[in-house]
Amino acid sequence: MKTDLFAHKSKSWDMNAKRVKNAEAIAATIVKHISLDRSMHLLDLGAGTGLLSFFLSQKAGKITALDNSPSMLEVFAQKQKEFHCPTEIVEADIMKFSPEERFNGIVSSMTIHHIEDIPALFQKLYDLLLPGGFIALADLNLEDGSFHSDNTGVHHFGFDPEALAQTAKEAGFNEIGIHHASTITKPHRDFEIFLLTGRKSAIYIDKTKTAEPTDANDNTQNRG
Numbered sequence: 001m002k003t004d005l006f007a008h009k010s011k012s013w014d015m016n017a018k019r020v021k022n023a024e025a026i027a028a029t030i031v032k033h034i035s036l037d038r039s040m041h042l043l044d045l046g047a048g049t050g051l052l053s054f055f056l057s058q059k060a061g062k063i064t065a066l067d068n069s070p071s072m073l074e075v076f077a078q079k080q081k082e083f084h085c086p087t088e089i090v091e092a093d094i095m096k097f098s099p100e101e102r103f104n105g106i107v108s109s110m111t112i113h114h115i116e117d118i119p120a121l122f123q124k125l126y127d128l129l130l131p132g133g134f135i136a137l138a139d140l141n142l143e144d145g146s147f148h149s150d151n152t153g154v155h156h157f158g159f160d161p162e163a164l165a166q167t168a169k170e171a172g173f174n175e176i177g178i179h180h181a182s183t184i185t186k187p188h189r190d191f192e193i194f195l196l197t198g199r200k201s202a203i204y205i206d207k208t209k210t211a212e213p214t215d216a217n218d219n220t221q222n223r224g
Helices: 010-015 017-033 051-056 070-078 118-128 161-170
Strands: 041-045 062-067 087-091 103-109 129-140 174-186 189-199
Touching: 017 051, 017 103, 017 129, 017 174, 017 189, 041 051, 051 062, 051 103, 062 070, 070 087, 103 118, 118 129, 118 161, 161 174, 161 189
Parallel strands: 041 062, 041 103, 062 087, 103 129
Antiparallel strands: 129 189, 174 189
């Protein structure tokens, strides 16, 4: 049986004003760099109690909240009527998540440092998107491990944004951008939060096939 690492935090999660302000700042940065509309179905990776989802619900058509913490999703469920668009709650591990539909965008706030295999994650996110779909993932810049008081379940002490952008590129994403999203101030130091954006190609390209050589004498043109 898996352990819910957030069970002791979930009830008071939204009472932290800095946490709420951070989610609002991340949402504002997403809206600044990604054009959202009511036709879009978003996946909120590591949705938790729904802080990021709430702020984005004013722009999206539907949000699926994915998290592997039942206690955090329980708090989310208690607030569902407050959201500005329909929401669906799914308790699952992202790497085992296999929905029938694909998403217009995948958003995330302070989640991916809890996921061990980042290259595999980006490939999974790419596969979950519709052609032309986007990612908007916010997380910590590299830090010394002091952001969390308890690093249980933390696989990365933040990220080098440029290295993460390269990982996204290798998974197939293009139009990659790195944006400052927020600063979290703690008694001992400040922590910078960045937003990584990227887009899946709108045209399917089979990378396993190579282009056939063109016959110089073939003057046939495709005018379709």
